[in-house]
Amino acid sequence: xxxxxxxxxxxxxxxxxxxxxxxxxxxxxxxxxxxxxxxxxxxxxxxxxxxxxxxxxxxxxxxxxxxxxxxxxxxxxxxxxxxxxxxxxxxxxxxxxxxxxxxxxxxxxxxxxxxxxxxxxxxxxxxxxxxxxxxxxxxxxxxxxxxxxxxxxxxxxxxxxxxxxxxxxxxxx
Amino acid sequence: xxxxxxxxxxxxxxxxxxxxxxxxxxxxxxxxxxxxxxxxxxxxxxxxxxxxxxxxxxxxxxxxxxxxxxxxxxxxxxxxxxxxxxxxxxxxxxxxxxxxxxxxxxxxxxxxxxxxxxxxxxxxxxxxxxxxxxxxxxxxxxxxxxxxxxxxxxxxxxxxxxxxxxxxxxxxxxxxxxxxxxxxxxxxxxxxxxxxxxxxxxxxxxxxxxxxxxxxxxxxxxxxxxxxxxxxxxxxxxx
Numbered sequence: 119x120x121x122x123x124x125x126x127x128x129x130x131x132x133x134x135x136x137x138x139x140x141x142x143x144x145x146x147x148x149x150x151x152x153x154x155x156x157x158x159x160x161x162x163x164x165x166x167x168x169x170x171x172x173x174x175x176x177x178x179x180x181x182x183x184x185x186x187x188x189x190x191x192x193x194x195x196x197x198x199x200x201x202x203x204x205x206x207x208x209x210x211x212x213x214x215x216x217x218x219x220x221x222x223x224x225x226x227x228x229x230x231x232x233x234x235x236x237x238x239x240x241x242x243x244x245x246x247x248x249x250x251x252x253x254x255x256x257x258x259x260x261x262x263x264x265x266x267x268x269x270x271x272x273x274x275x276x277x278x279x280x281x282x283x284x285x286x287x288x289x290x291x
Numbered sequence: 292x293x294x295x296x297x298x299x300x301x302x303x304x305x306x307x308x309x310x311x312x313x314x315x316x317x318x319x320x321x322x323x324x325x326x327x328x329x330x331x332x333x334x335x336x337x338x339x340x341x342x343x344x345x346x347x348x349x350x351x352x353x354x355x356x357x358x359x360x361x362x363x364x365x366x367x368x369x370x371x372x373x374x375x376x377x378x379x380x381x382x383x384x385x386x387x388x389x390x391x392x393x394x395x396x397x398x399x400x401x402x403x404x405x406x407x408x409x410x411x412x413x414x415x416x417x418x419x420x421x422x423x424x425x426x427x428x429x430x431x432x433x434x435x436x437x438x439x440x441x442x443x444x445x446x447x448x449x450x451x452x453x454x455x456x457x458x459x460x461x462x463x464x465x466x467x468x469x470x471x472x473x474x475x476x477x478x479x480x481x482x483x484x485x486x487x488x489x490x491x492x493x494x495x496x497x498x499x500x501x502x503x504x505x506x507x508x509x510x511x512x513x514x515x516x517x518x519x520x521x522x523x524x525x526x527x528x529x530x
Contacts, residue, residue, distance in 0.1 A: 130352050135344040142342055152348070159352045160359060224339035242304065243333075244340055249304065264303045271302040275332060 125172075126163055133176055134159065136244060137183055143228065143240050144187050154190070158183040180245060181255060220278060227277040235270035238263050297322045301329040376450075396474050396490055397481040399449035400499045404466050404486065410457050411464045413441040425454050429471045431495075437514035458511060462504040465511050469519070470497040480505075494519040 134155055141151035141158075161182050162169075169178055228236060241252045249267070253260040292300075292311040297319070300312055305326065316323050345351075379395045419436040425443045426433050429452055441464075442457035451474055456467040478491040487505040489512070491498055498515055500508050 127353060131349045134349045134352055138344050138348055139340060139342055156352050156355050160356060163356050220335045221339040224336055243337055268302040
């Protein structure tokens, strides 16, 4: 097996799960997310020689996936699957019925979130990127990223608590 | 940092706490409670986003990559063969004859000869019938059978059908290849890998002679031109 093939396999095995989740929340459909991730990696294989810094691999792959999503599905609005169709990735100690209920509410709220709020939040929570890195990826200012993740959290918390008044108190202007 | 700044930071990134954030957290009990609530929310948010991933996802991607690679290798190979074939056809069509170099048919003929060099050692003559049968298998009939043939067999030479013969002579064995299609457009002599050769159009096909010594080529060529000629009553036609 060539070193290029080994590098590719390592990337697929370590990052395909994260990319799939990102693709799902971007496209709203598991099958589309699968196609997106597969196409992303096939494009990555052809351009693997361009990847100089392995630490930047995740950001590089997410850039490819976002472009691929824009190319293929930008005219389609996300049509999220029903709540019941989705599973939680790992059984976790905190998955008590109470928490599971809260997570379902969050998922539902995420699906209803405008893409301009949802995407920076996904990059921050799923991708682990800083506001500066998200700004570079989305080609907007770091201040705009901060505003968008602030509002995204605020909207989600409002839906969870039902207390819109309190949330509004902390809104950036 | 005041309470408003602290609460803003909670919604921007509750994990990105600096010194001022930590100080306010220590000084303000209500904001400390807000941080606890925010961290609980972050945990729920993270779990909510962690949808299930098929355990076969990575393998299916690797399979798709391997399959596409294989297909592309096939396409590249086909293109290379097509390019090679186009080159051969072009060279034949133009009647290319380069000094110091040899034509594609010369390369094919020498390659075939090297693979079957053992037949050069055959000295015992074979019957005319065997020779005629070999040509008949290739759809040809001979006007006559030249004397002094020690080997005959229908062989593929590269992509071409041929009748392969050996004729021992006083200067060594001469290999005769009669290609049943008009592969060469004009007479061409060549030298390759220690072999002397000549190719030419004869009848409906092409005649190639090979040997270490070309001294007998003219005589052998005359014999085969005669055998493959098309006399009115015994034409070497395709049967």
